[in-house]
Amino acid sequence: xxxxxxxxxxxxxxxxxxxxxxxxxxxxxxxxxxxxxxxxxxxxxxxxxxxxxxxxxxxxxxxxxxxxxxxxxxxxxxxxxxxxxxxxxxxxxxxxxxxxxxxxxxxxxxxxxxxxxxxxxxxxxxxxxxxxxxxxxxxxxxxxxxxxxxxxxxxxxxxxxxxxxxxxxxxxxxxxxxxxxxxxxxxxxxxxxxxxxxxxxxxxxxxxxxxxxxxxxxxxxxxxxxxxxxxxxxxxxxxxxxxxxxxxxxxxxxxxxxxxxxxxxxxxxxxxxxxxxxxxxxxxxxxxxxxxxxxxxxxxxxxxxxxxxxxxxxxxxxxxxxxxxxxxxxxxxxxxxxxxxxxxxxxxxxxxxxxxxxxxxxxxxxxxxxxxxxxxxxxxxxxxxxxxxxxxxxxxxxxxxx
Amino acid sequence: xxxxxxxxxxxxxxxxxxxxxxxxxxxxxxxxxxxxxxxxxxxxxxxxxxxxxxxxxxxxxxxxxxxxxxxxxxxxxxxxxxxxxxxxxxxxxxxxxxxxxxxxxxxxxxxxxxxxxxxxxxxxxxxxxxxxxxxxxxxxxxxxxxxxxxxxxxxxxxxxxxxxxxxxxxxxxxxxxxxxxxxxxxxxxxxxxxxxxxxxxxxxxxxxxxxxxxxxxxxxxxxxxxxxxxxxxxxxxxxxxxxxxxxxxxxxxxxxxxxxxxxxxxxxxxxxxxxxxxxxxxxxxxxxxxxxxxxxxxxxxxxxxxxxxxxxxxxxxxxxxxxxxxxxxxxxxxxxxxxxxxxxxxxxxxxxxxxxxxxxxxxxxxxxxxxxxxxxxxxxxxxx
Numbered sequence: 001x002x003x004x005x006x007x008x009x010x011x012x013x014x015x016x017x018x019x020x021x022x023x024x025x026x027x028x029x030x031x032x033x034x035x036x037x038x039x040x041x042x043x044x045x046x047x048x049x050x051x052x053x054x055x056x057x058x059x060x061x062x063x064x065x066x067x068x069x070x071x072x073x074x075x076x077x078x079x080x081x082x083x084x085x086x087x088x089x090x091x092x093x094x095x096x097x098x099x100x101x102x103x104x105x106x107x108x109x110x111x112x113x114x115x116x117x118x119x120x121x122x123x124x125x126x127x128x129x130x131x132x133x134x135x136x137x138x139x140x141x142x143x144x145x146x147x148x149x150x151x152x153x154x155x156x157x158x159x160x161x162x163x164x165x166x167x168x169x170x171x172x173x174x175x176x177x178x179x180x181x182x183x184x185x186x187x188x189x190x191x192x193x194x195x196x197x198x199x200x201x202x203x204x205x206x207x208x209x210x211x212x213x214x215x216x217x218x219x220x221x222x223x224x225x226x227x228x229x230x231x232x233x234x235x236x237x238x239x240x241x242x243x244x245x246x247x248x249x250x251x252x253x254x255x256x257x258x259x260x261x262x263x264x265x266x267x268x269x270x271x272x273x274x275x276x277x278x279x280x281x282x283x284x285x286x287x288x289x290x291x292x293x294x295x296x297x298x299x300x301x302x303x304x305x306x307x308x309x310x311x312x313x314x315x316x317x318x319x320x321x322x323x324x325x326x327x328x329x330x331x332x333x334x335x336x337x338x339x340x341x342x343x344x345x346x347x348x349x350x351x352x353x354x355x356x357x358x359x360x361x362x363x364x365x366x367x368x369x370x371x372x373x374x375x376x377x378x379x380x381x382x383x384x385x386x387x388x389x390x391x392x393x394x395x396x397x398x399x400x401x402x
Numbered sequence: 403x404x405x406x407x408x409x410x411x412x413x414x415x416x417x418x419x420x421x422x423x424x425x426x427x428x429x430x431x432x433x434x435x436x437x438x439x440x441x442x443x444x445x446x447x448x449x450x451x452x453x454x455x456x457x458x459x460x461x462x463x464x465x466x467x468x469x470x471x472x473x474x475x476x477x478x479x480x481x482x483x484x485x486x487x488x489x490x491x492x493x494x495x496x497x498x499x500x501x502x503x504x505x506x507x508x509x510x511x512x513x514x515x516x517x518x519x520x521x522x523x524x525x526x527x528x529x530x531x532x533x534x535x536x537x538x539x540x541x542x543x544x545x546x547x548x549x550x551x552x553x554x555x556x557x558x559x560x561x562x563x564x565x566x567x568x569x570x571x572x573x574x575x576x577x578x579x580x581x582x583x584x585x586x587x588x589x590x591x592x593x594x595x596x597x598x599x600x601x602x603x604x605x606x607x608x609x610x611x612x613x614x615x616x617x618x619x620x621x622x623x624x625x626x627x628x629x630x631x632x633x634x635x636x637x638x639x640x641x642x643x644x645x646x647x648x649x650x651x652x653x654x655x656x657x658x659x660x661x662x663x664x665x666x667x668x669x670x671x672x673x674x675x676x677x678x679x680x681x682x683x684x685x686x687x688x689x690x691x692x693x694x695x696x697x698x699x700x701x702x703x704x705x706x707x708x709x710x711x712x713x714x715x716x717x718x719x720x721x722x723x724x725x726x727x728x729x730x731x732x733x734x735x736x737x738x739x740x741x742x743x744x745x746x747x748x749x750x751x752x753x754x755x756x757x758x759x760x761x762x763x764x765x766x767x768x769x770x771x772x773x774x775x776x777x778x779x780x781x782x783x784x785x786x
Contacts, residue, residue, distance in 0.1 A: 135571070
C-alpha cells in the first residue's frame with residue numbers, strides 16, 4: 001500500500017514537472033533571465049573588461065643614454081634585455097646624440113614615442129670607484145610595464161651603490177688599491193645570493209573571460225531557479241494549490257515537483273551558459289566531470305536555498321524580491337562582476353557565498369583539477385544546501401492561506 | 403496639469419508603499435559604493451603579495467616590497483597563500499628560506515614565488531625580484547669585505563654609516579594622462595558617481611512594471627476613456643518616475659557626501675545633472691513599460707538593459723579606459739553623458755556652464771523618449 005502511494009507520488013511529480021516545464025518554456029521570462037540577459041552581459045562585459053586583466057605584459061620601448069663603452073651601463077642594458085617577463089625594445093644613444101638631451105627625452109615620453117628614457121651619466125663606472133655620486137635619471141610613462149623598467153634601474157643603482165660603499169669601506173680599512181677595486185667589482189658582478197624560483201599555482205585560475213562566464217552563470221542561477229519557487233507561490237495565490245493538495249498525494253509532493261523544475265532549469269541554463277563560453281570566448285574546460293559535478297551540486301544548493309524563500313515569502317512578488325536581493329548580494333560579493341582581492345573583511349565574507357564556491361569549482365575543473373581538488377568548494381556547497389534544507393524545515397510557513 | 407500631478411503622485415506613492423523597494427533604492431547603492439571604494443578606490447598599485455612568515459627577515463622584505471608599490475599580506479600557511487593566488491585574490495605568494503624568514507643574516511637559499519598567470523602576477527614578480535636583490539646587496543658587500551680580511555662588525559658599522567656614497571636615482575613620470583585624470587578624486591568619488599547612474603537608471607527601468615500592471619488591471623484603459631490624452635498620461639507617469647529617481651539620486655548624493663566624504667562639486671551643476679539623468683532614465687523605463695506586455699519579461703529586460711547600458715556607459719569601468727570603438731557605442735547611453743558631466747564637476751571643479759553639452763544630450767534623450775513612450779503606450783492600449 002505504502003509502495004503504491006510512493007509510486008503515485010513519483011508519477012504525480014513527473015506530471016507536475018512536465019506541466020511546469022511546458023509552461024516555463026512557453027513563457028519568455030525564463031529565456032530572458034536564463035539565457036538572453038546573461039549572454040548580452042557576457043558579450044558587453046567582455047568588450048568592456050576583456051583587456052583589463054591581460055595574461056601577458058605588453059612590450060615596452062626604452063631609450064638608454066650612456067657612454068658606449070661604460071661597463072656598468074652595459075650591464076644595465078644586459079639586465080633590461082634579459083627581462084623574461086616582457087619584451088624590451090631597447091635603443092641606446094650616446095650623450096652626443098641630439099635626441100639624448102633630457103628635455104628631448106621628456107618630450108619623447110610625453111608624446112608616447114618612448115615608454116621609458118634612462119640616462120646614465122658620463123664616467124659612471126669610474127666614478128663608482130672614486131666615491132662619486134653620479135645621478136641616474138629615469139623619465140617614464142604610467143602603467144605597470146614602465147614601472148617594472150624603473151624597478152630594474154633601481155636594482156641596478158642599488159647594486160652599484162653597494163659596490164661603491166664596499167669600496168669606500170675597504171679604502172677606510174686600509175686595503176690595497178687593487179684589492180679595493182676587486183671588492184667593488186665582486187659586489188657589482190656577483191649574482192644575487194638569494195635565488196628566486198617560480199612555483200606553479202594549484203589548479204583553479206580562470207582567464208578573464210572564464211571568470212566572466214562563470215560569474216554570470218552563477219549570478220543568473222538564482223533568478224532561473226527562483227522561477228520554481230514563484231510558481232509554487234503563484235499556485236497558492238491563484239487558489240490551485242489547495243486543489244493540488246486535495247489529491248491523494250503526500251503533502252510535500254507539490255513542493256518537490258517545483259524544486260525539481262527549478263533544479264532542471266538551473267542545470268540546463270548553467271550548462272548552456274558555460275557552453276556558450278566555449279563557443280564565444282574559446283574557453284576550455286579541461287576536466288568536464290569536475291565542472292559537471294560543480295554545476296549539479298551548486299544548482300542543488302541554490303535550489304535548497306529557494307525552499308527557504310518559499311517559507312519566508314508571503315506572496316510571489318515578495319519571493320521575487322527576496323530572490324533578487326539574494327542573487328544580487330551573493331553575486332556581487334561572490335565575484336560575479338568583479339573579484340574582491342586580498343584577505344580583508346569583504347573577501348572573507350565572499351568566501352561564504354555559493355557564487356564564490358561555484359566560480360572556484362568551475363575554475364578548478366577548467367584548469368584540469370579533479371573532484372578531489374574541488375573538495376573545498378564542493379563541501380561548502382553541500383553544507384550550504386544542507387543548512388538551507390534544515391532552515392526550510394524549521395522555519396514556520398508565513399503563507400496567509402495557512 | 404492637475405491630472406498630470408495626480409498621476410505622478412499616485413505613481414510615487416505606489417512605489418514607496420512597497421517597502422521591498424527600499425533595499426535596492428536606498429541600502430544597496432551605499433553598500434556597493436562602500437565595497438567598491440574600499441576595494442578599488444585610490445591609485446592602483448603593482449599588486450598584492452602574500453608573504454609567508456612573520457620573522458625579522460619577512461618584515462625586512464615586507465618593507466622593501468611596500469616601497470615598491472606592492473600591498474603585503476602575511477600568512478602562516480603557504481598552501482593557503484598559494485590557493486589564494488589560484489583564486490585571483492592575491493597576485494603572488496612568497497615563501498622565504500626558513501633561516502632568513504626567522505631573521506638570520508644568512509641570505510643563502512631560494513625564495514619561492516607562486517605568481518598568478520596574469521600580467522599583474524608577472525609585474526609583482528619582477529618587483530619582488532628587485533626587492534630581494536636589494537636586500538641581498540648589503541650582505542653581498544659585507545661578504546666581499548669579510549673575505550678580504552675586514553672584521554664583520556667593523557664592516558657592518560662602517561657600511562651602514564655611509565649614506566653619501568654611490569650613485570643616486572631620480573625617477574619622474576611624464577605623459578601620464580590617465581593618472582592625471584583621476585588624481586583629484588577621493589577614494590569613493592568615482593564609484594559614487596558611477597553607482598548613482600547605475601542604480602537610478604536600473605530603478606527607473608523597473609518603473610516599467612507598474613505601467614504594465616496598470617494595463618493588465620485595465621486602469622490605463624479606463625483613464626484614457628476620461629478626457630485626458632495619452633501624452634498627459636505618460637507625462638504624469640513620467641513625472642512620477644522622475645520623482646522616484648530624483649529621490650534616489652539626491653539620496654545617494656547626500657548619503658555618500660555625509661558617510662564617505664564624497665566631493666560632488668558645484669551643487670547646482672550636480673543637481674542639474676542628476677535631474678536630467680533622472681528624466682532620461684524615467685523616459686527609458688516608460689518606453690519598456692509601453693513596449694512590453696508581460697511583467698516578468700519586463701523585469702528581466704529591465705535588469706539586462708540596466709546592467710548592459712551601465713557597463714557601456716562607464717558605470718562599471720571608467721570610459722577613459724574604453725577603446726575608441728566602444729567609446730562611440732557608449733555615447734548612446736545616458737550614463738555616458740552623466741559620467742562626463744560628473745567628471746567635469748568633480749575633477750575639474752566645473753559649474754553649470756561647463757556641463758551644458760552633456761546636459762543638452764540628456765535633455766534631447768528626454769524629448770525623444772517621452773513622446774516615443776506616449777506613441778507606444780497608445781499602441782499598447784489598442785492591442786486586444
